[in-house]
Amino acid sequence: MHSTVPMKARDIAPGRWPLILADVGIDPAFLDKKEGPCPMCGGSTRFFFDNKDQKGTFCCRYCGAGDGFKLMQLFGNMDFAQAARWIEDWYGGQSVEVRTRVVPRPVESDGLTPEKIILNKAKHKTLWEASHPVVEGDPVWKYLHNRIPGFNRGMLSNMIRIHPNLPYYQTTAGVTKKLGHHPAMISMILAPDGSCQDIHRTYLTENGEKAPYDDVKKTLATIGVKGGAIRLVKPIGNVLAVAEGIETAYAVMLFKNLPCWATVNTSGMKNFIVPEGIKYLYIFADNDLPNRYGVRAGFDAAQKLKKSSIEKGIIVKEHAPTRAGNDMLDLLVGLKRN
Ligand SMILES: [Zn+2]
Structure with a gap:
């Protein structure tokens, strides 16, 4: 549910990095923990995403290494504040997953002739x-x-x-x-x-x-x-x-x-x-x-x-x-x- 106090990106992100990085547009194929092409600079085996300690960590022989925030900054060409803000805006609303089953309601009428x-x-x-x-x-x-x-x-x-x-x-x-x-x-x-x-x-x-x-x-x-x-x-x-x-x-x-x-x-x-x-x-x-x-x-x-x-x-x-x-x-x- 929506909270009245917005959460900070540093609290939201841990444990959610694969989801966040996919949501900013990185193809999940890059995030499979195997050596492969880099989402920023290509190649074939220069990049891996190991998500160590749930921190979204990655390493590219050309782009460098870092955590999920760093990867977001490189991929999205933004600074830390922009990456944090994006996460807060995107996930602060919280996605909800619920399941129940009831009959649909009929469409209302506007009483037109x-x-x-x-x-x-x-x-x-x-x-x-x-x-x-x-x-x-x-x-x-x-x-x-x-x-x-x-x-x-x-x-x-x-x-x-x-x-x-x-x-x-x-x-x-x-x-x-x-x-x-x-x-x-x-x-x-x-x-x-x-x-x-x-x-x-x-x-x-x-x-x-x-x-x-x-x-x-x-x-x-x-x-x-x-x-x-x-x-x-x-x-x-x-x-x-x-x-x-x-x-x-x-x-x-x-x-x-x-x-x-x-x-x-x-x-x-x-x-x-x-x-x-x-x-x-x-x-x-x-x-x-x-x-x-x-x-x-x-x-x-x-x-x-x-x-x-x-x-x-x-x-x-x-x-x-x-x-x-x-x-x-x-x-x-x-x-x-x-
Ligand atoms: Zn790279």
Whole structure:
């Protein structure tokens, strides 16, 4: 469970080094205690990881020797303080492993009229059909590429499209105004049954920056169905990860090598229904700052999803930055940014 007193890296790390080093991106094949190639400088037999006294110790004939902190610093190109901070942020949240079995809850309804649902479904279809696949160099590509170091063509999803020129509307005091036209990332949120639940929009500039408005991320129109997500990839076996944002979900795939879906927002995270066949769910939660009522919406939503999933017999592992206000996307790309 989450502790109110963050643990120090020196207390967290002992006994956990193989896990930590794998989590920062070192292939576990390097950590098998046999002589082999070095994760930093290559070769074939110059490196071994012996984890002496559970201190994560290693030796490379070229890079030198040291403990797990030293290995993290060399591999991640960071100083001790950055390595320690990374461990505290990553593990301070504590991963949890529990197992129980209860019947899933039905999806709630929003009390929409049948006419309104038909109208909103038509809105989804119209916008989706006015968009087209993302290609290298277009504003959506630039945006994802800017936000996620290492984003590549193989990661493009057919659930993400681009609209070249989408009008942006803002409603202030009951008056709706069109403020401009922008390229937009258009994403399909699939309901648990695989049908379209809603369309998500992220308004951008031609250069792949966020458009200059307060609220550049919007869903389109509800049809009263909940529990869905943007399915960026197919799950691998019985493992699935979820994050709120598309950007964070991509970072999870790139840096954690886990198939990850985006629930879009806190409401989507809270209500997400884990598909049949998934046995292990990784939740990558945003540890947001409390609002003026003291509510940490992202954190609370992840806790709700954790609870509902455990009730279905799913094994849940949760990652959240320890400090409120720290962003999961920043934490994931932190290593690559140095
Ligand atoms: Zn080396």
